[in-house]
Amino acid sequence: MSSNPPDRFELHAQKMVYGGAALGHHAGRPVLVPYALPGERVQAETARVAKGMVYARLLEVLDPAPERVAAPCAYFGRCGGCHYQHLDAARQLEIKREILRETLRRVGHIEWPGEISTHAADPWGYRNQVRLKIGAAPGGHIGFFAADSHDLVAVDACPISSPRLNAVIQELARADWAAKLGNWSEVEARTDDGDTHVVLTFRGIPDSHERSMEGLAQECLRTLPGVIGVAFDVAPASTIRGPIGARVPRHRTSEIRAFGNVTLGYRVGDFDYRLSPGAFFQASLFLLPDFVSAVASDLPRPAGVAIDLYAGVGLFTLPLSRVFSGVVAVEANDHAAADLAANLRSNRAANARAVHSSAAEFLRRYAQAAPDLVVLDPPRAGAEAETLLRLAAVVPAQIRYVSCHPPTLARDLALLVRHGYGIEQVDLFDLFPQTFHIESVVRLRKAQR
Template sequence: MTFEIAPQKLIYGGDALGYRDGRAVFVPRVLPRERVEAEVVRVAKGIVHARPLRILEPSPDRIEPPCPYFGHCGGCHYQHFGPQRQAEVKQEILRETLRRTGKINWEKSIVLHTAQPQNYRNQAQFKVGRTPEGLLEIGFFEAYSHRVFPVESCLLLSDKLNQVLREFRRERWASLLEGCTEIELFADQCDDHTAVILRGMLTKGESVANEILSSIPGVASVAVEAGSGLQVVGEPHLTYSVGEFGYRVRPGSFFQVSRFLLPKLVDAVIGPVHGESALDLFAGVGLFTLPMARSFGTVIGVEASRSAAADLAANAKAHAFTNVRTVEAGAQDFLRRFAQVGVDLVVLDPPRAGVGASVLKLLVGVQPKRIHYVSCSPPTLARDLGFLVAHGYEPESVEMFDFFPHTYHLEALVRLVRRAV
């Protein structure tokens, strides 16, 4: 079924939102107030999901997508308009989400940080499929499907990652990568060295790892999925530098994927704040923990992942920080045992699911003076901020980092202070 529609705005998730016969309609790759011909793909939970067929009246903001794969590959959502306008749209979405979900009417400015909109990713996860002839297909999922869309390169990835991708596309890897379903790449800050993770049920795990190390320039380590863990061949970790700090990152440990804005984010999270004590509750390998150690008498980095917690401890030791304590635990388990009241700063950088009420209840109980919340998910950020505002905290500033140009994803930082009783 085809119809015409002129969507009103872009929403979180990448689609344009319009209304037809009283129903919400989501249409991808369309801009507000464009008149388009679309067809219904499916109806779910009362929402019509449609596919654009023709742009009848284009927006002045519309441009030719810089990537030939746009509209087929599912990796990008926003290549049909420019990076500056993309960032402004994300600002608007963040503000609206804070209001709608968190009941926070943020009237002040949202500080915007942008950088180079291409070659910004230091990490990528490629899906691996096979042609009927048995040749490798390496790329990303097609938009709105789980079919592999093969790509020769990606304009979002660093030069080194694209170079390694091109190597893996050679025919010789088809038999060596038998059983592989995903290839993950991670490059250091200089884009010189790369770590490779192979996932799936590989039949030639260690031998293919050695072959990769010897034949693909710049690959420093290869980790192969084995049972519930990773078997690492080559260097046990990469070192990624941000500002004055070098971070050991082992395969499987989380690290931010944006090359160009990371130093600005770290500076903004810590800022001029200082004091006696601080907590980094989703610490990872210590991205914020290490610079916090310069400004606070004692810093506790709390991390649930065993590999990341080990990296955090090693990173603190490598920088001779005697005031950093690493705790391998989930935030909830840690806060149940934490007795100190009135800690000067708590940094939160949770996964996409957010912090959640159970952890926040414990957190407000220890009455931190400041909470700096970093989030990649406006809906869960707004939900959690709503809880914090209802329990005595006030947003002081909101910043948005366009870590992911050409996609709907963003990184936000909200600084909160405890209201005087």
Template sequence: MSRKARKRARRHAFGVTEITDLASNARGVGHVDGKAVFVADTLPGEQVLFQPVKVRRDYEEADMVTLFSAATNRVTPECAHFGLCGGCALQHASPDAQLRFKQGQLVSALSRVGHVQAERELAPLVGARWGYRRRARLGVKYVPKKGGTLVGFRERGKPFIAELSRCEVLVPSVGTRLRDLAHMIDRLTIRERIPQIEVAAADNRVALVFRVLDEPSAADREVLAAFGTEYDFAIYLQPGNERTIAPLEGTAEPLYYTLPDFDARLYFLPNDFVQIHAGVNEAMVAAAIGHLDLQIEDTVLELFAGLGNFSVPLARSAGRVVTVEGEDGLVERARDNARANDCANIEAHVDNLFEPAAAPAWMPERVDKVLIDPPRSGAAEVMPLIAASGASRIVYCSCHPATLARDADTLVNQHGYRLVAAGVMDMFPHTAHIESMAVFER
């Protein structure tokens, strides 16, 4: 039998395994004849019947067919589409089990990748577990065979848009109206030329940005406007790149969110990056400010500063805040937000932090504290600059444990910092995505 034939036969076979761990993508890990089997929607301690869906030399990916024994921390998923939709991976695990998984992944990455161990574990930062997601990109596809337009996330492991009636993690004003959105798009002449919708939920309004590959007709615009009025959505169109985003009609009301603990109101555009979970974001900002132990004479350096999510709170307690961000539009918003919040002690700079100069012009002569919130790729390029600044304390907010661990290795094992604390932030409940915070001291 050829190798391909053996693979085909194996995909039609069944097996039984006991799940002993969770992989980084939240699939259960079992073993059969010494070969790893990753089974979706399973938990450690469970025994399952599985069917392989992908067969490789060293491992298999599989779907669960029968659950013989359930773990004590298994719960019933809240969403009727769990398993079909690729948006969530852990709805079958209790909240405590999800947090233990994420903390375990963080500790493992720090040890395995960074060769470091935190002196203490930070309590997890948590918030609402449902209806929390205020930013999302929804796929759109007109599929006549399925009755019309589909609006939602991709199917798990597939490129197709899942047929969803609602989404339990999206803000309810959008998550409960996926079918209303779909039926509205069905009425448009350009229904086959709308590939996606960006959702941006502010404190004052929910914005929907429709990517349009063709110009909407006058009748289309009337339908879109009526839909926005009926459900109180601010409707935007995006005919080209992000710079082409504009309100459907006239001038839109500025979007904003607040950080009540710091008397801050931050304005943003529908395509700007803001943290997904409003409640966890508030907790994250407060925790970061607390860990920095700011004094009124401190000069704080903030890197990857965005539109001012941390900057304004930092400026409430520090004497001087120097921020750096690579996207000029976000820096413009950061300066506007500093003015709107009466923070004259914020200096916002534009620079590419992935290719910093050896002695950048924005670097203050004295740096007391550093706050860094980089993208998934981390901040390897600026680690030497941070270390050379002489900052006594660094707070690093991360959206990927492996790159945090790599950068922690640099700070601790090359530049003499201590990793005094680290813990997870549950910014994306029910998913395998892990956000974390680490505190370093010289």
């Protein structure tokens, strides 16, 4: 059987779009080319075509843009983790701001005329957690998947991860670890706020034997720098389809086998957080105090009741508890909910209450007066339609929507705007430099009738 040769063509890249690629047009069709930059003339070839969109591969940059820089990481372009290393950090930030504004317009039909303030820190060495895939690849056995594939790109360093995590990666990449890591498919390494202690979580084999887990754990504890605890998540990995078809984690009771101390301590501002395997925590070492203050400052006075939906381990709940007379924090994940309750106790936030529930279920039962503030920080899939409708019906005076995914943010904001909320402020936090990911905080207020 013969297949058509790949279609090669020259392209003028016009602008960056959400997802990391540049957009151009060829033969009347829109084309997405990763690693090209706006203004560049490039040689590309068709990788695939779907729904009228050509997904192309960059072959050569014919006229480079002035802001193009040499990517510092040897794996850039093969490893699927980073998208913007070829672009200087200041321009990355401008592009993210443009993309956020355009996504609000295109998806949510929201014209935001105001500023989008950007907040950034050191664009390297910032990640406090890294998920390494384990497998067989040319040159190694740990690394990251190539973009849009399950092909392992072996690495022995990751310059966006913290120095401590890099020390662990370098060690794990040594050839003698290949056999020791067995058939586990993933190891996540997380470090604490001082980048000192590390907890590893292995995933991927539901029926593993206690003895082999213990052997691997002891080896990690004995030989890997900073490792104080090793966890094995032995629950069957499962996902469900969320709104707009995104894959979201099921609120499963994942079963963790722990060796050593698997709880990390994390200080942000005036508060100490406990963080266990399986519980979400923001992945940046640097920007968190600033990020928390965008959510938990300039608050209404007198401050009565606040609700923190999708609360995680209580990153926003604790500072809110210093301002509001009562705070209710709602979290669905078992591990995060347990940490949340423990963090409220250990920080003596007696006026804050942890509720282990989905946001929708909590709002279904909510029968109190309208809260002064609701903070909403859902996963990438955004808030479920039911949650948003019930939230609008509870009529909080103010809402602060924290988002890691502009398209679902725009969709959800459109609904809140239809229910009488006006946007007052938009902040963009560059929690993930070198990648296309955009974290933002949007402040909304209910219009007076």
